Amino acid sequence: MKTTKRKNMPPKERRDQLLGCAQILFFSKGFEDTTVQDVLDLAGVSKGGFYHHFKSKDELLFGVLDGMAEGVFSQMDLVASDETSSALKLLRSFTHLRANYLREHDYPGQVEFFRVMNQDKNLVLLEQFKRRVRTGAMPVLTRIIQKGRDDGTFNVADVDTAAELILFLSTFMDLALLRAIEARGTDTADHAARNLQAAIDMQFQTIDRILGLPDGTTDFGWPEAVDVTMATEPPPPPSIN
Amino acid sequence: MKTTKRKNMPPKERRDQLLGCAQILFFSKGFEDTTVQDVLDLAGVSKGGFYHHFKSKDELLFGVLDGMAEGVFSQMDLVASDETSSALKLLRSFTHLRANYLREHDYPGQVEFFRVMNQDKNLVLLEQFKRRVRTGAMPVLTRIIQKGRDDGTFNVADVDTAAELILFLSTFMDLALLRAIEARGTDTADHAARNLQAAIDMQFQTIDRILGLPDGTTDFGWPEAVDVTMATEPPPPPSIN
DNA sequence: CTCTTGCAAACCGACCGGCGGTCTGCAAAT
């Protein structure tokens, strides 16, 4: 009889533990390449134990996604519930949300997270995450634009469409960001850095123009972003695992 | 001994046949849910036969993708090789490419194709396809914008970034298009149709503004697009397969 | 207060069907 030792845990705790292990593995190996068994091994739990808490591997994915979205939305609620500020102030708070979050939460770690999430194998993960952020942010931004149009600050034909377009745009710089991150330490780093700055500038200039605002009204809210990004550590050379 | 009848074919023909069967299945069931065996059954060929022509299931996907991209790029080459027209004329040709293609190639069929491609299960397929189109279109659009900036027609800070942003934008209306397509025949159809028109208008207005052109310079090139779209046949009710 | 006793929740791990992919061998074509 060689039954391994067993340690019961309250459901919430187990769930969180499994989600944590899954997140680590999903980020490093991608969702498709991560086996349920991988998660089990890392968490030290059995198949039966796992399927007692999760009804499928997909539920794991959604759980991880929810956890990621939580951090993003917690900041957004503050903007959403602000009833006093002007539309312009709210808009700037909104466009600064991401920069603030990045700056205050271990930026190098987030860069690496972003890099891994953008690998082909994590396409599903990334796209689902983007969708959640869009869905969650839509009502907040709509409200801001509506308010600005009502008081004449913004000049825009259709509030919902404008909000959707701006949210759509809000990931444009990510393309350049990804290239810049991957160019760190190579001889194309400077070029990529300039392109990143251009992409950031153009993204916010475009937001201004969509709303009929003078150029320079909105911005990323983090002037040193490019420099800080290029200064983060490139990942170690790929090992043969 | 019950060996089934065999019918040898030249490699090119078999490949195309398998690709055709794969496309049908990928579109209807999605890539992940389509088994290699499904393709074999539909084509009437064996595992060995299949793997004689394709080294993996992924190669099938890329093959299908290449076939799809071919049609798109054939049109683009005409614009790319036009040396005489003005930058503005070229830009309008470029923005009209998609509408022209849609109008001239069985639009209802393409609507259904678009609808299926946007289902969750086809996320990988869609994203890879978008990437290919972007990559192929980038040099063409860059050249147009460069020309327009050189002769003073366009007012833009960074040519590459502008081209990338416009290509990025060129799928914005797809969000509204998808919702409109899925609203056909329901009581929200009118609302969705208006939103689609708003999205189209805003997309091209934004392109104008990015390039410093007066509103209305670029357009989709197909005024009746929304009406025609809403008039296409909704899909039959889902069967239990 | 301690000690059974009962039981639901937590957990184990062998097992299953089906997947993508390999391999040996044969038949058709040249």
Added chain:
DNA sequence: ATTTGCAGACCGCCGGTCGGTTTGCAAGAG
């Protein structure tokens, strides 16, 4: 005779199931 196209048994692995076991805890007995 040699090469090319193909058949189908086979393999390892994956996600998911299932019958049984262990654990924690609360209620009743002494």
